[in-house]
Amino acid sequence: MKTELILLTAPDLMLASMLVLALIGLGVRLGLGVGRTLTIAAVRTTVQLLLVGLILETVFSQAKLTWIMSIVLVMMTVAAWEILARQKRKLKGWWGFGVSAFSLFISSFLITLLALIIVIKADPWYTPQYAIPLLGMLLGNTMNGIALGMDRLIQTAWQQRAVIEQRLMLGQKDTEAIREIARDSMRAGMIPIINAMAAAGVVSLPGMMTGQILAGSPPVEAVKYQILIMFLVTSGTGFAVITVLQLIIRRMFDSRERLRFDHLLRESR
């Protein structure tokens, strides 16, 4: 039995938007101060997604490597900036960007590539229907993991700099002096994806699987893809967080194992 995809029309979306408008109206009336941000966010999501839809439609029909690579480049750059924007303590400009971009590349990009060539065996490997959504999902999750792990590491190390220095004074190695903080930061970066895996199917139906089922795929096929995605996302996030923590810790100490926030952070004034 194959169900046809029910196509949504503009009036359908209008109806859904009425709900958001009603919410905004209620928010304004009660003076909850969410009206403005909600309006902006709703407009943004509509415009951004429509634009992406148009672009993807063109790219899908062309399937040219250069097109796809330039989209990939834009996605990764935006993700790297997003990571930096979410840091409470600002990293030194290009170095911070480089660390984020590098770890996104070696995790999200390489793992997507691996999945496309070895697991999915898409032909050609850059077939946009597979490549773009896969990379998007990996990037989104990896970006979250990196942003959380990085923020936790730098924040905690900054707050506990006296403790780190005390441990150095007692003759501990730099990696030893920051061990507990690094462990904590790794956990912080991995918690969202570990939660997602543990709750998948029981508490929440993952978005991609829901989408595939709505689009008419047999549930078991959708589940197989979802498991694949979960594993890819978990390993991608894990490798990315490890890379980022290692790079930042190396930068945090100099060759004489001294704590050097001046190498790491922009001067705050």
Place this chain on the structure above:
Amino acid sequence: MPDLCCKAMLRLEELKIPNLEPVNLTIEPGECMGLSGESGSGKTRLLRAIADMDEHGGQVYAENIAQDQVKAHEWRHRVMLLPAESQWWFDTVDQHFSAQAKYTEALGFGQEVMRWNISRCSSGEKQRLSILRMLSNCPRVLLLDEPTANLDSSNIARVEDLIRSYLSKHHAVAIWVSHDASQLERVSQQQCHLSDGELKQVGAA
């Protein structure tokens, strides 16, 4: 005079830190140097440079081993800095000791002190425990930044006795920073004063 060099336990050669004239200094085995000076004169910065916690110019030798000849953590294991305010990061006292604790009785603690919870310790207890923690690592050079600032007079006497006997027993050396001139008289063989960006010998014989 190579003979004299070999005897020296701690030697600073043209040690340079910002806003301070280059420092030259020698301390013989078993001796303690008292260091005084106004707040902000650079006493702590000098100790940090000797422990290699801050960037600096010049050279420091401990038992004729140059600072940059050994890894930084090995250096700090020999040349140990006791900061004015000690830090504790685990729950209980014993978790902070990498070696068997020694001299617990000498500072007025019973053996059960190792099981104490850090959150219940007073600032004076923490200060005495941080001295035990330092000595249990058997450092060769002690850099003491106001080690008795939070202590009552009986505990001050205990700490002074313990450090004195440690230095003579192990032929180790110490730099002892204090604002108390009479304390420095009691514990040190030579004294220096930091002021106007210069380290001067006090009452050189």
